[in-house]
Amino acid sequence: MKQNERELTAFCGLYCGDCIRYKCRASDLANELLHEIDKTHFTKYAHVKRTHMEEFENLNSLISLLKVISEIKCSTPCRSGGDGCGGTCEIKKCALSKKFEGCWECNECEQCNKFEFLKPFHGNAPKNNLRKIKQYGLDTWSSHREQCYPWLTKK
Numbered sequence: 001m002k003q004n005e006r007e008l009t010a011f012c013g014l015y016c017g018d019c020i021r022y023k024c025r026a027s028d029l030a031n032e033l034l035h036e037i038d039k040t041h042f043t044k045y046a047h048v049k050r051t052h053m054e055e056f057e058n059l060n061s062l063i064s065l066l067k068v069i070s071e072i073k074c075s076t077p078c079r080s081g082g083d084g085c086g087g088t089c090e091i092k093k094c095a096l097s098k099k100f101e102g103c104w105e106c107n108e109c110e111q112c113n114k115f116e117f118l119k120p121f122h123g124n125a126p127k128n129n130l131r132k133i134k135q136y137g138l139d140t141w142s143s144h145r146e147q148c149y150p151w152l153t154k155k
């Protein structure tokens with residue numbers, strides 16, 4: 001199901017449509033590669049091949065990593081009932097307990113320290129976005145949103 005702007009707005013002010021995990025193509029590709037490795041018994045081949053190419057010693061680590069990448073895919077935004085960022089989000093729990101549509105309805109938003117875990121990934125974008133949602137409303141704020149990941153900001 002295609003989500004609308006309102007549904008794509010997370011409790012914390014992130015825009016799920018920008019999230020690397022949302023409908024993650026890398027997860028699909030990782031899954032496909034895992035199937036191919038399995039189907040072709042590639043680990044057996046790698047076991048022999050490693051005597052000539054030591055890089056093949058790392059195949060099991062690669063397989064572990066591919067499994068993790070395949071599992072980070074998120075198909076349903078947290079405000080539409082999905083697990084969002086892992087299903088244990090304190091922000092989501094808190095907003096729901098206060099019966100808020102999202103943190104933009106909260107008067108403690110500016111002082112709230114539940115956003116710290118998002119900083120390494122998103123800098124100040126969530127709180128800046130919450131201010132935009134308050135200013136423009138839930139249906140039209142997203143065209144004013146901040147870059148989801150600071151490393152995507154043009155210098």
Ligand code: SF4
Nearest residue numbers: 010012078084085089
């Ligand atoms: S699960 Fe939590 S951190 Fe992730 S987008 Fe939703 S509210 Fe934000």
Ligand code: SF4
Nearest residue numbers: 094095103106109112
């Ligand atoms: S205190 Fe307010 S801003 Fe902080 S997580 Fe809870 S609802 Fe969101």
